[in-house]
Amino acid sequence: MDKLSEIMAAKRHSLRNQIRPVRDQELERLGRMQTQGGSFLKALAKKDRLSVIAEIKRKSPSAGEIASATLDAVEQAREYINAEADCLSVLTDTDYFGGTLKDLWDVVEFLECHGRKTPCLRKDFMVHPVQVAEAAEAGARCILIIVRALADDEIKALRDAAGIAGLDALYEIHEERELEKALKFDPKIIGVNNRDLKRFKTDLATSELLIPQIPDHIIKVSESGIFDLEDAERASACGADAILVGEALMKSENPEELIEAFHNA
Numbered sequence: 148m149d150k151l152s153e154i155m156a157a158k159r160h161s162l163r164n165q166i167r168p169v170r171d172q173e174l175e176r177l178g179r180m181q182t183q184g185g186s187f188l189k190a191l192a193k194k195d196r197l198s199v200i201a202e203i204k205r206k207s208p209s210a211g212e213i214a215s216a217t218l219d220a221v222e223q224a225r226e227y228i229n230a231e232a233d234c235l236s237v238l239t240d241t242d243y244f245g246g247t248l249k250d251l252w253d254v255v256e257f258l259e260c261h262g263r264k265t266p267c268l269r270k271d272f273m274v275h276p277v278q279v280a281e282a283a284e285a286g287a288r289c290i291l292i293i294v295r296a297l298a299d300d301e302i303k304a305l306r307d308a309a310g311i312a313g314l315d316a317l318y319e320i321h322e323e324r325e326l327e328k329a330l331k332f333d334p335k336i337i338g339v340n341n342r343d344l345k346r347f348k349t350d351l352a353t354s355e356l357l358i359p360q361i362p363d364h365i366i367k368v369s370e371s372g373i374f375d376l377e378d379a380e381r382a383s384a385c386g387a388d389a390i391l392v393g394e395a396l397m398k399s400e401n402p403e404e405l406i407e408a409f410h411n412a
């Protein structure tokens with residue numbers, strides 16, 4: 148079993164007692180409560196520079212410990228905001244990535260207090276609309292749909308729930324056949340994960356292969372393994388509108404400077 152299958156199985160297991168019907172009225176109500184954050188899609192769609200989704204991630208199965216388990220998500224968000232990151236990605240998976248749903252609540256509250264509209268992605272292994280409701284309630288503006296890990300009916304349920312709650316969806320792919328599968332759901336944003344979750348290797352050639360195949364009207368994100376300006380330039384050169392960066396920013400002494408450099412790639 149590859150790591151992604153293991154994580155998905157663990158996620159399904161840990162959610163088993165929380166699964167309940169999520170009615171449209173509930174999602175609509177949560178959608179109406181969204182007042183502060185801007186649109187995730189619009190924040191990425193700027194054409195004048197490479198957009199940056201800055202991720203808050205304490206650890207990962209591939210990198211091990213990235214930051215202290217006690218790292219304050221809000222302090223990290225503050226640095227990202229100072230550097231004009233276009234969007235934030237907040238890991239809320241605890242077991243494998245050391246994040247919590249509370250991190251997302253705290254970050255959104257911090258943004259609201261400072262009058263910032265920077266939209267947040269709830270980065271987690273979504274399998275059921277109940278997690279979409281949680282994301283909306285916490286104030287996220289986008290959810291993650293990992294195409295290879297989900298059955299068609301699960302993707303549809305997540306997409307529909309996100310749509311009703313007014314959230315965008317980032318469809319993550321890693322292989323050509325996953326692009327075909329993703330396109331069936333009329334995605335607005337597709338992320339190409341450069342990390343091979345079987346071997347844990349990142350290779351920007353994945354973006355170079357897949358991003359040019361994504362239809363023009365879709366926002367394209369290159370995810371994972373982007374460490375320096377050269378990497379960002381490669382992503383930009385193959386047509387990425389945005390990059391999603393975790394480890395490099397978490398470990399950087401000066402994330403502001405790095406984000407600034409990425410913007411100009």
Ligand SMILES: O=P(O)(O)OC[C@@H](O)[C@@H](O)c1c[nH]c2ccccc12
Pocket residue numbers: 202204270271272319340370371372373391392393394395
């Ligand atoms: O830390 P990196 O190599 O910059 O990668 C960020 C992000 O792409 C990665 O965290 C990620 C991509 N897809 C995911 C799905 C779940 C959890 C995490 C991820």
